[in-house]
Amino acid sequence: MLEIEDLWVEVEGREVLKGISLKIPVGETHVIFGRNGSGKTSLLMTIMGFPTYKVKHGKIYFKGEDITDLPPYERAKRGIGIMFQRPPTIKGVKLRDILKLCAKENNVKIEELARSFNFETFLEREVNKGFSGGELKKSELLQLLVQNPDLVLLDEPESGVDVENLNLIGQMIKKLLQKDTPHKPRTKSGLIITHTGFILQHVAADLGYVIMDGEIYCTGNPIEIFEGIQKFGYEGCKNCLKRLA
Secondary structure (H helix, E strand, O other): OEEEEEEEEEEOOEEEEEEEEEEEOOOOEEEEEOOOOOOHHHHHHHHHOOOOOEEEEEEEEEOOEEOOOOOHHHHHHHOEEEEOOOOOOEEEEEHHHHHHHHOOOOOOOHHHHHHHOOOHHHOOOEEOOOOOHHHHHHHHHHHHHHHOOOEEEEEOOOOOOOHHHHHHHHHHHHHHOOOOOOOOOOOOEEEEEEOOOHHHHOOOOOEEEEEEOOEEEEEEOHHHHHHHHHHHHHHHHHHHHHHHO
16 A cells, blocks of 8 residues: 655755655554654655655655655545644634535545534534644544545544543544454555554554654564553663664
């Protein structure tokens, strides 16, 4: 689904990603752990094609096609969707209207879908205006469910969300990534970035990475990586690598 080869990225002349390489097969969900400012969001923004993030070297392939130089709207049309950590407020546009645009080519019953996640009362409100942290996440995920992308990029879906809402957000992500179907028939892939790792209590992942200072330091079982971070912190990852060296 997604392949990244030796990706180096700058923002305003500052290196934010240094030689990132990874592959996400069809039907798999991968998770990236890292401190704030480690390069996690920069990676998602680069995959989505935001022009502030300048690719200096490397390639991004989606379904075998080189999309390194494509603008965001072309990547969205090809089947990539993103949930922002801090989405913008869109004044004057109702949530229902933006969902209708997202559903233009998909046969989605917006009312029914919103009702299933206790969000139908928000359809007549302006997009994200006055929404709480949990409501922002639900709004973003509802738009993605209607858009129905093949590759889902989720930027810290658990941040700013209380325990009660986190369970519902986990259900929305599972639906988005087809976690209710057996592994082999799944056609959706996901890349989730997290600082706390708590999203793993609600959404299973196939592979985990640790990113620090714009580099991938570790790859492995996501639960084991998360337990190691909880016990030793991110400095423990660096010390582990020093011992291996």
